[in-house]
Amino acid sequence: MLSDYIAKDKKSTRDGFGAGLLEVGQKNDKVVGLCADLIGSLKMNAFMDAFPERFFQMGIAEANMMGVAAGLATSGQIPYTGTFANFSTGRVFDQIRQSIAYSHKNVKICASHAGVTLGEDGATHQIMEDVGMMKMLPGMAVINPCDYNQTKAATIAIAEYDGPVYLRFGRPGWPVFMPEGEFSIGKAVHMNEGKDVSIIATGHLMWYAVEAANVLESEGISVDLINIHTIKPLDATAILASAARTGCVVTAEEHQILGGLGGSVAQLLAANNPCPIEFVGMDDSFGESGKPDQLLAKYNMDTATILAKARAVMAKK
Amino acid sequence: MSSIKDLELVACQVRRDIIRQVHYASSGHPGGSLGCADLFTALYFKVMEHDTSFQMDGKGEDMFFLSNGHISPVFYSVLARSGYFPVEELATFRKLDSRLQGHPATHEGLPGVRIASGSLGQGLSVACGVAQAKKLNKDEKSIFCLMGDGELQEGQIWEAVMYAAHNKLDNLIGIVDWNGRQIDGDNDDVLSLGDLKGKWKTFGWTVTEVDGNNMEALVTALLDAKSNTGNGVPQVILMRTEMGHPIDFMVGSHKWHGVAPNVEQTENALAQLEETMGDYPYPA
Ligand SMILES: Cc1ncc(C[n+]2csc(CCOP(=O)(O)OP(=O)(O)O)c2C)c(N)n1
Numbered sequence: 251m252l253s254d255y256i257a258k259d260k261k262s263t264r265d266g267f268g269a270g271l272l273e274v275g276q277k278n279d280k281v282v283g284l285c286a287d288l289i290g291s292l293k294m295n296a297f298m299d300a301f302p303e304r305f306f307q308m309g310i311a312e313a314n315m316m317g318v319a320a321g322l323a324t325s326g327q328i329p330y331t332g333t334f335a336n337f338s339t340g341r342v343f344d345q346i347r348q349s350i351a352y353s354h355k356n357v358k359i360c361a362s363h364a365g366v367t368l369g370e371d372g373a374t375h376q377i378m379e380d381v382g383m384m385k386m387l388p389g390m391a392v393i394n395p396c397d398y399n400q401t402k403a404a405t406i407a408i409a410e411y412d413g414p415v416y417l418r419f420g421r422p423g424w425p426v427f428m429p430e431g432e433f434s435i436g437k438a439v440h441m442n443e444g445k446d447v448s449i450i451a452t453g454h455l456m457w458y459a460v461e462a463a464n465v466l467e468s469e470g471i472s473v474d475l476i477n478i479h480t481i482k483p484l485d486a487t488a489i490l491a492s493a494a495r496t497g498c499v500v501t502a503e504e505h506q507i508l509g510g511l512g513g514s515v516a517q518l519l520a521a522n523n524p525c526p527i528e529f530v531g532m533d534d535s536f537g538e539s540g541k542p543d544q545l546l547a548k549y550n551m552d553t554a555t556i557l558a559k560a561r562a563v564m565a566k567k
Numbered sequence: 568m569s570s571i572k573d574l575e576l577v578a579c580q581v582r583r584d585i586i587r588q589v590h591y592a593s594s595g596h597p598g599g600s601l602g603c604a605d606l607f608t609a610l611y612f613k614v615m616e617h618d619t620s621f622q623m624d625g626k627g628e629d630m631f632f633l634s635n636g637h638i639s640p641v642f643y644s645v646l647a648r649s650g651y652f653p654v655e656e657l658a659t660f661r662k663l664d665s666r667l668q669g670h671p672a673t674h675e676g677l678p679g680v681r682i683a684s685g686s687l688g689q690g691l692s693v694a695c696g697v698a699q700a701k702k703l704n705k706d707e708k709s710i711f712c713l714m715g716d717g718e719l720q721e722g723q724i725w726e727a728v729m730y731a732a733h734n735k736l737d738n739l740i741g742i743v744d745w746n747g748r749q750i751d752g753d754n755d756d757v758l759s760l761g762d763l764k765g766k767w768k769t770f771g772w773t774v775t776e777v778d779g780n781n782m783e784a785l786v787t788a789l790l791d792a793k794s795n796t797g798n799g800v801p802q803v804i805l806m807r808t809e810m811g812h813p814i815d816f817m818v819g820s821h822k823w824h825g826v827a828p829n830v831e832q833t834e835n836a837l838a839q840l841e842e843t844m845g846d847y848p849y850p851a
């Protein structure tokens with residue numbers, strides 16, 4: 251139920267990754283860590299200190315890191331690579347495509363500072379196309395958890411999944427509102443059942459979707475709220491059931507609208523149950539320097555935009 | 568504005584600008600910026616023939632490319648101080664709706680910037696393209712390209728190094744900010760560069776070494792390189808600098824790669840740097 255989701259405190263999703271990596275390292279001695287000169291930013295210090303022999307500093311050489319990870323996986327290790335989302339995807343797309351995805355290597359590509367919420371570093375670093383690139387690769391799982399707890403749980407869960415995974419998380423402190431320790435790859439979390447409008451969100455914008463849902467519920471509008479941490483494989487059952495209940499959908503993500511979660515949901519609905527849909531995300535633009543909340547507001551990825559699109563989509567029913 | 572003393576005075580103000588930009592934005596990269604303040608001053612106030620009315624194609628001008636884009640504060644300060652845009656604009660660094668993006672960009676039309684950088688390892692390739700174009704256009708001016716030493720770990724740099732030698736890009740002058748540091752520590756601890764001089768040499772470049780925090784030596788090395796163009800061989804200057812130079816609590820430490828000084832640290836740093844050209848105002 252919606253009222254179960256209350257922000258307790260703020261912690262970054264990358265901190266959740268760091269905590270999860272340490273824990274999965276303790277549980278599974280096949281797990282190895284690789285990082286390209288960003289140990290502190292990726293919060294990989296704890297793992298490195300606990301397992302120095304299973305940690306590899308790669309230097310500023312991401313293409314080599316992806317290849318080395320593929321080699322480690324070939325010999326049975328479970329490599330977790332760490333760098334910013336931009337340098338985890340765009341920088342090394344062909345290395346991932348050939349040596350990891352096509353070769354079906356068990357590499358976990360762990361990508362921090364995704365989206366505009368990395369803030370002041372600006373557009374060179376704010377990748378908004380990574381989910382699109384990764385979800386197009388056959389066999390690649392794409393996971394974009396929404397808070398510290400979900401990121402930590404996802405980091406642990408992916409070790410048990412045999413195959414390449416893209417795990418996307420971010421830089422800023424962010425509300426923590428999901429329960430600890432719960433994560434099932436490919437299984438959406440149904441956060442609230444409703445009949446008027448479906449809101450399907452991923453990553454940081456999941457919290458804004460909760461805020462928007464609270465506003466709508468307070469006005470007597472019943473919201474079906476879906477937490478899609480796994481963009482691929484997409485939980486078709488959960489999405490189709492939600493759309494059947496409400497007859498209209500809003501998707502929300504910190505990513506380009508072209509190529510993101512919204513596109514996957516729209517394709518699913520178009521093929522199975524066409525209904526009105528609105529997209530919250532980056533509208534074919536690069537980001538810029540600024541504070542995370544300023545940028546999310548300027549580029550229409552905030553609670554107000556989710557609310558506006560929810561009202562608009564209901565009017566189209 | 569040509570004596571060594573004059574240049575040193577400019578570099579001092581540039582360092583104040585770096586500290587003040589990064590402090591006011593509460594983010595940015597002071598360490599490498601401070602270390603390279605002498606180089607940027609020498610290039611823009613002495614060595615390069617350039618036109619602050621700014622044409623993208625840089626026809627008939629010496630041109631500069633910043634590959635290690637995170638040291639944008641030093642780039643912005645020198646561009647402003649040499650007349651590309653108002654000095655007051657430095658107060659907008661890293662703020663919303665600014666032309667002074669966290670990493671240099673052409674997207675907002677900031678005069679003086681010809682390519683986006685920030686994702687490391689890409690600048691030397693761009694500089695090769697510009698050098699190639701200058702040759703096609705019978706333009707005899709020089710192209711300078713600054714890279715970080717950590718940045719040299721990127722494979723693309725070495726693709727460009729090979730390309731420049733193969734294509735005899737003798738109008739290209741590479742400069743390495745050889746401060747020995749990067750984010751996670753010393754180059755030697757992260758991923759050793761080995762015999763850096765030997766590497767560039769075997770790739771077919773002429774290599775010189777200089778103290779990058781000694782204005783006189785730096786100007787001499789840059790002017791020498793400029794007069795050595797046209798010999799069929801690209802040149803690189805391995806520039807020994809100190810990250811954070813000369814601020815006593817920053818100098819030599821990788822910890823100041825990308826951290827903003829707080830109020831106290833800013834006051835302390837500014838007290839070590841003479842205000843030689845007048846600080847730009849912070850907005851009220
Ligand atoms: C492709 C790429 N990988 C990683 C980064 C993150 N990063 C920014 S600066 C930096 C260290 C650069 O070291 P160096 O070139 O020596 O610069 P210095 O720290 O001396 O200023 C890293 C890893 C980046 N900007 N681009």
Ligand SMILES: [Mg+2]
Binds near residue numbers: 744746
């Ligand atoms: Mg360095």
